[in-house]
Amino acid sequence: MKVIICGAGQVGWQIARHLSSENNDVTVVDNNAELVRRATDTLDVQGIAGFASYPDILTRAGARDADMIIAATHSDEVNMVTCQVAHSVFAVPRKIARLRAQSYLDAIYSDLYRRDHMPIDVVISPEREVAAAALQRLSAPSAFDTESFLEGRVQLLGILLEEDCPVLNTPLRQLTDLFSTLTAIVVGVRREGSLFAPEPGDQLFAGDEIYVVTQSADINRTMEVFGKDSKKQERVVIIGGGNVGLAVASRLEKQATRIRAKVIEKNRRCAERAADALERTIVLNGDGMSAELLSEANIDRADAVLAVTDDDKTNMLVAVRAKAAGCPMAICLVNDPTLTPLMGPLDIDAYINPRATTVSSILRHIRHGRVRDIYSIGDAEAEVIEAQVLSTSPISGQAIRDVDFPEGVLVGAVQKGDKIVRPTGGTRIEEGDVIVLFSLAADVPEVERLLQVSIDFF
Incomplete structure (x- = not known):
């Protein structure tokens, strides 16, 4: 398959790595020549330096016989124009665009992306994906990673095993005998930094990070089998009232099970926008790093803190401070993957990687x-x-x-x-x-x- 990837940032680079490793013909386009050079030096891809929306640049990238174009630059407008040019000039069959601005994503404007208007086959919204991931984390608070499958009926859980896990040193095949009605299957184990698919005779040890697939109705029981508390979240403090924080708070308000949320946002205009959009959620204007403001938000009585500002270090420090103040669960947004090994030492329970x-x-x-x-x-x-x-x-x-x-x-x-x-x-x-x-x-x-x-x- 011949694919053109527009944008050589973190997302574009990662997609290029995936596709090139599977013997696809991949060309990366970016107006930053250094990013293009990094991609061509480290991956088996071709690179073109220039603006992805320019027809002559797409011609050089091979758009005339491309099967797919993925527009993932930092500009929504460039991504949209790139798809339009790919359709109108080159008749590229499949076009994917990453769009951040919420106005472009409003359901009432969904007709915009028809083939005779703005021909984008798939629109990806990082903020909505991250908000969904945050809600997944809150649904299984003791898991460091979660994702749902089969229309929400099956769940993937990432669980860190500790010394009190009752099934340590037990061959996996015996779990079926011990818990005959349990639907959980351990599909992956990360041990000492190495990830592998376990065999039936393998045992689990303290410190292992395991990935378990289980039916959603069995989540609480699965967590208990692996030594984790399945306490429900009733009070959540969200640090950051931007697109992600606002999306999480809005969806929490709409859930059937009542969860009380408070939002702390530093920027006054952003805080006012969140307050206008939310009905039952309290919005506080101030610095989430402030111990006084966290105390005002009753962080010691909250079941979880969710730090989703646009700054990784702020998110991590807020999570640490909230836990020090008595909050039992801390989840934070981290863009930089090199920071994730610090989660354990800092006692941060789970993180969300927007890139992933x-x-x-x-x-x-x-x-x-x-x-x-x-x-x-x-x-x-x-x-x-x-x-x-x-x-x-x-x-x-x-x-x-x-x-x-x-x-x-x-x-x-x-x-x-x-x-x-x-x-x-x-x-x-x-x-x-x-x-x-x-x-x-x-x-x-x-x-x-x-x-x-x-x-x-x-």
Whole structure:
């Protein structure tokens, strides 16, 4: 597949890394020649320095025979014009644009993106993706990572195992005997910095970070089995009233289960905008780093603090201060992946990486065939993939034990009609089934081959 990626920042670079590693023909375009050079020096990609929306630049990038263009520059307008030019001049079949401004995303203007108006096939909103990720974290507060699959009926949970975990030093195959009705399956383990797909005889140890796939109805029980509290969140303090904080607070107000939220925003105009938009949420104007303001927000009585300002270091320091003041749970937004190893030493419970959430949402629309959802784990180390099984797939009609899956791949859940099944070796995969599987990054191309997806692309 020939892909042009416009924008060589963190998101563009990560998408280029994914696609080039899978032998796609990738060209990166950016008006910053240094970013283009970094991409061409470290990845197997071509690079063009220039403005992505210029037709002559797209011509040099090979737009005339490109299969897809991904516009992920820092400018919404450049991304939109790039897609328009790619459609009108070069007839590029598939166009994806990242848009940040909320006005462009308002549902009442959705007609804007029709082919005869502004021809964008997929619009990605980082703020909405991050807000959704924040709500996922709050739904399973003791997990450091979460994502939902199969229309919310199945959940991926990232859990850090501590010394009090009751199933330490227990072979994974015995968990089925000990908890026969539990739907949870451990699909990934990170130990001493290395991520792998475990085998049935592997044991879990304190300090392991595990990824578990379980049915949503089983989340609380799953957390308890692995030694975690499943206490519900009733009071949340949100630091940052920008697009992300406002989106989280708005969705909390609309939830059936009542969660009381307070928002602290430093910028007065931004705080006033949030106060006007929210009905039941208290908005405080001031510095979230202020101990006095945190005390006024009753941080010691809150169940969680969510720090989502546009500054990583502020988010981390606010999270530390809130925990020192008695808040039991701290979640923060961190753009810089080199800061994530500090989360453990700083006792920050969970973090959200906007780059990872945006990359996941873009990959969802890039993968071939009937791939319905994708979640990128860690620094693009692995993917959790939700896909429908086609009649032409080599796995169709086979029992899981008979499928030649790579060592880095495990099936976490299977949907047969309306029923969610906990997969075993004897579970037969049929045409039309939807499977959720964990795959190390190196094994993703083989997974796509097993799903026999290329005939179903476009």
